[in-house]
Amino acid sequence: MAWLLVLQGCAGWQSALDPKGPAAGELAWLIWFFTGLCAVVWVLVMVALVAPLMMRSPARSEPLALDAGAEHRKVRLVVTAVGVTALILVGLTLLSFFANRTLAAIGSDAALTIRVTGHQWWWEVRYEAAQPSRILTTANEIHIPAGEPVRLVLTSTDVIHSFWVPSIAGKLDLIPGYVNVLDIKADKPGVYRGQCAEFCGAQHANMGTFIIAEPRPQFDGWLNDQLRAAAAPTSADAKAGADLFLKRACVMCHRIGGTVAGGTVAPDLTHIASRQTLAAGTLTMSRGNLAAWIADPQGIKPGSHMPVVDLDGDELNAIVAYLEGLK
């Protein structure tokens, strides 16, 4: 299907027309098939509309007299067209039905279950495990092993959001008090961008997410790293920053594993510096952007649920030095 991507805009890390997994592949096939078939039908209808207008009818002595033979042919034509239309509609419905069955089968033997919870305006990502010490909570970036089925369990704490990573799977809503299941698989390692696809308030447009598919050994390494408690601060700046973090309001909302910071209403910061973006894809991860975000979250993401915490320059510097070390 790649040759159909005449527009380069259709390819890339966030495109339903550039599938990178079986679920998205099935849907892309449906999209192309529906579009192709409907295009053919449209052309035929246009021909049927224009051709009679162009035809010159033979001069007749009795213009209003009916030609029984011609009438009969016309009725037959219309009945045939109605029959074909019905067949096409039934056919397309069946195709959609079987595509749904394929989608549902992708994760039936998934070894990994990840609970994705929508918050205004970020994603909580929790790796379920039978052993409590192996349960991991992180945010916005979903690492998965490439080539393996993964089950996403979707829900929300506030309003309805919708999870959509177009190159990997179709969209599915996250609904408060209700659980939806989305099975996904990425064929190859890569980073696939997604975003909330259901208007959910002021910062809906800045509610991005990433599926990061890695080869199994790399994924296992990542998971084990993430399960470790936060790195202890080493420099004097970072030590001061760690103290400040625990004394200021930060600790009420954020968790940092291995410290007394245990807030759960905001992204877990235990390994914040290992992520590629900040604030659900709004900023790339860097020292400068960390500082900018903490100094003025309301300027960067107006309405977001992180308040401006009053810090002077030295305090900001120290907190950033601490967070930057949380790899």
Ligand SMILES: [Cu+2]
């Ligand atoms: Cu949302």
